[in-house]
Amino acid sequence: MYLTDAKIKAAKPRDKAYKLSDGDGLTLLIQPNGSKWWRYRYRYNGKEKMLSVGTYPDVTLKSARLLRVVFRDLLKQGIDPSQHRKQQKYVAMAAAENSFESVARQWWEHWRHARTERHAAYTLRRLEADVFPTIGDKQISSITAMDLLATIKKIESRGATDIAKRALSTCGQIFRYAVGHGLAERNPAADIKPADVLKPSQKTNYARLDHKDLPELLRRIDQYDGHPLTRFALKLIALTFVRTAELIGARWEEIDIESRQWRIPAERMKMRAPHIVPLADQAIEVLQDIRKLRADDILLFPSERRNGKTMSNNTLLYALYRMGYHSRMTGHGFRGIASTILHEQGYAHEHIELQLAHSPRDEVSASYNHALHLEPRARMMNDWASYLDRVKNGR
Incomplete structure (x- = not known):
């Protein structure tokens, strides 16, 4: 039966x-x-x-x-x-171990140590959101250029052309890692040129004021009635024109008042090389004002929640909004203003670029370039601080 x-x-x-x-x-x-x-x-x-x-x-x-x-x-x-x-179980297991997602995570672990924690985390999030759902479970050796093209076109379809370009670049790095470790025979991303398959994107610069509006901005910063630490952060970024992330992550151990230098370690720099910011008298004065607040013994700009974190990237942006500069100025805008004015005043392009930490860095030159031309750069930073005082006071 x-x-x-x-x-x-x-x-x-x-x-x-x-x-x-x-x-x-x-x-x-x-x-x-x-x-x-x-x-x-x-x-x-x-x-x-x-x-x-x-x-x-x-x-x-x-x-x-x-x-x-x-x-x-x-x-x-x-x-x-x-x-x-x-x-069949062995084949499935081998396929899973050599899936694009598995290899991508191996690559990320290898790659992330030379990047900032924030940048590394962002790259992984983008892979998880945009790439793994479409080709993550495919065996990496079986993925074709057409598979990659379909993935990046899907990203582009929601209007994220720049993210699509970065996704293609990241995939190319993952495939190079796979080829180098014998997990794939070739890199299909090499067959795709972004300009051939993606719509051109309009480059958007960080909002910044014209230099003629700088005096009024400096006066409004002096009169800012928000949190004193925010006012001091705006003053310091105007004087040093570092990146916003470099500013808010500043630690007291990086500040050397005696040598009048702010030494930012490589792990906090976008270019992954140490950077020296010469400090003018005006910058020293701002640092002393910050110290008087006794906000934190480690961080210059701690979060108001006192949770061991720094103030938010948006803190300076919202302060600028409150002062009437919505869509007109950002923390990053101080860098562009400084670059323009210093070039117009005849300072050496090389000195300006070094101070902006724009110079291309490689492993050999990184430890050399960050201290290059320190004396003329210190003079330039002193002159810059004096210039800000003059224009703020209408002279």
Whole structure:
């Protein structure tokens, strides 16, 4: 008698396990605890063997019978169903280990140590949001240029052209890593040039004022009635024109009042090389004002929540909004203003670029360039602070 669902459901557990047969080697083993296990018994090379097929009702009667047909076909081809299943599991496991997502995460672990924590985390988030959902489970060696193209076009379709370009660049780095570790034979990203497949994007510069509006901005900063630490942060960024992230992450251990230098370590710099900011008298005065607030013994600009974190990137931006500069000025804008005015005043382009930490850095030159031309740069920073005082006071 063949099994039916009704008969299986009616089967009750006994003190000892017992079997119900469906014929042709397929049986259902009823355990004393009530679980019901499918078994397939067969002979291979003259030996009787047994293969577990799963439990009922997860594996239905219909599914168990279909598996029996598959196993019988394998036996007709001279293939042991048990060995075949082990091989399939190995292939699936190998495919998972060499999936694009798995290799990408290996690459990220290798790559992230030379980047800031924030940048590394952002790159991984973008992969998880934009790339893994489409090609993450594909074996990396099987991914084609068309697979990549479909992925980046999907990103572009929501209007994120710049993110699509960065995704393609990141994928290219992952494939180079895979090729270098013998996990893929070639890099399909090399076949795709962004300009050929993506719409051109309009480059948007950071909002910044014209230099003629700078005096009024400096006066408004002096009169800012928000948190004093925010006012001092705006003063210091105007005097040093560092990047916003470099400013808010400043630590007291980086400040050397005696040598009149702010030494920013490589791990906090975008270019991943140490950077020296010469401090003018006006910058020293701002630092002393910050110290008087006794806001934090480690961070110059701690979060108001006192949670060990720095103030938000948006703190300076919102302060500028409050002063009437919405969409007209950002923290980054101080860098552009300083660069323009210092070039107009005849300071050496090389000195300005070094002070902006724009200069290309490589592993050999990084530790050399950050201290290059310190004396003329210090004079330039003193002159810059004096210039800000003059224009602020209408002279």
